[in-house]
Amino acid sequence: MRRPLTSAFLLACLVAPGALGPAAGASPAVDPAARTAARPCLPAHGLLVALTIRRNIENGSEVTEPLADGGYRITRCDTQGRTTLGMTVLPIRDTGGRRDLLPAVIVRRKSIVAPTYGDPVGDVRYRAVFHRALRKLLASVLPRTLGPASRDPHFAVSRSVFAGAAAVSACQDKTHAESPGAWPDDRYAWRWNAKGFGESTSTRTALKKAHEEWDKTVTDCSGFKDTTHFTTTFDGSTTRNAGVQDGYNVVDKANLSKSSCGSAAIACTWIWRSGDTSVETDTRFAKSVKWSNKGSAGTYDYQGVGAHEFGHSIGLSDLDDSGKLTMHFQATLGYTGQRTLGRGDILGARAVYG
Numbered sequence: 001m002r003r004p005l006t007s008a009f010l011l012a013c014l015v016a017p018g019a020l021g022p023a024a025g026a027s028p029a030v031d032p033a034a035r036t037a038a039r040p041c042l043p044a045h046g047l048l049v050a051l052t053i054r055r056n057i058e059n060g061s062e063v064t065e066p067l068a069d070g071g072y073r074i075t076r077c078d079t080q081g082r083t084t085l086g087m088t089v090l091p092i093r094d095t096g097g098r099r100d101l102l103p104a105v106i107v108r109r110k111s112i113v114a115p116t117y118g119d120p121v122g123d124v125r126y127r128a129v130f131h132r133a134l135r136k137l138l139a140s141v142l143p144r145t146l147g148p149a150s151r152d153p154h155f156a157v158s159r160s161v162f163a164g165a166a167a168v169s170a171c172q173d174k175t176h177a178e179s180p181g182a183w184p185d186d187r188y189a190w191r192w193n194a195k196g197f198g199e200s201t202s203t204r205t206a207l208k209k210a211h212e213e214w215d216k217t218v219t220d221c222s223g224f225k226d227t228t229h230f231t232t233t234f235d236g237s238t239t240r241n242a243g244v245q246d247g248y249n250v251v252d253k254a255n256l257s258k259s260s261c262g263s264a265a266i267a268c269t270w271i272w273r274s275g276d277t278s279v280e281t282d283t284r285f286a287k288s289v290k291w292s293n294k295g296s297a298g299t300y301d302y303q304g305v306g307a308h309e310f311g312h313s314i315g316l317s318d319l320d321d322s323g324k325l326t327m328h329f330q331a332t333l334g335y336t337g338q339r340t341l342g343r344g345d346i347l348g349a350r351a352v353y354g
């Protein structure tokens with residue numbers, strides 16, 4: 001059985017009221033009714049932070065959870081408290097060190113899309129991709145709820161953790177967040193589109209290892225026995241494409257800019273679900289950037305980025321301030337640290353499949 005949802009965490013840098021993101025002209029719209037509604041708008045697995053901003057909207061209500069560095073998660077619900085749209089918006093490093101707030105996880109009623117952004121400082125190819133897509137991407141951001149954050153009566157304090165931010169090692173950082181949906185019987189089978197990867201057997205091995213990280217709890221951290229009972233099965237090659245719901249869990253490598261994930265991603269994972277049950281997941285690696293299996297300079301690591309993507313597939317969400325964890329939201333050139341899970345990654349997997 002699944003564990004009770006006790007995975008809420010506190011981010012280290014709760015943004016002070018008054019410093020909440022982009023200044024806006026409209027007056028704060030804190031609606032007491034939204035705060036005490038019979039069916040509160042709550043993200044799956046509960047709130048991440050104790051301080052939120054709520055308001056009523058047409059046909060429902062919304063709640064914004066301020067995260068570190070100006071990031072936030074916003075969840076919109078219908079009058080029955082069912083999620084209609086959710087978005088985790090994180091500060092993505094731009095060229096020149098600027099940070100743009102961009103969507104990292106988009107939750108719709110029947111699907112979730114998780115784009116992974118590249119390294120716009122070190123990666124010349126990606127820089128061009130990023131800038132081409134930026135305006136459209138900025139326009140797609142669901143704005144945060146205006147007004148000061150206040151203590152949310154629906155925040156369930158559990159084993160809340162103050163992640164020590166950047167200084168914390170992968171084995172100390174307990175931070176994790178979950179997306180809606182989990183796999184029945186704690187398993188799924190996947191195929192790869194060999195052609196897109198140039199039929200490379202070393203890449204196939206890397207993608208298998210990336211799945212196994214979650215199956216076997218591959219970690220350098222001591223004290224973590226493999227208690228996460230999740231199983232993925234490799235079902236061979238397919239000519240099917242990622243990004244379309246067709247009953248097959250497909251990993252491919254192709255043009256991402258024209259997919260429903262869109263634009264500025266170097267990789268993307270889709271999850272389709274029926275209610276709380278995941279029914280399909282696909283992952284695409286972008287053709288527009290360089291990949292390798294050796295952690296070479298100037299390339300992204302198939303296994304490491306794959307492990308991050310497959311973490312989305314099993315139900316984990318992006319983290320904005322946990323640079324040493326596999327579920328950290330942004331990929332860095334030549335980095336292979338995501339080949340082993342950190343403490344928060346494992347706690348997240350256990351929270352869903354304990």
Ligand SMILES: [Zn+2]
Binds near residue numbers: 115308317
């Ligand atoms: Zn991600």
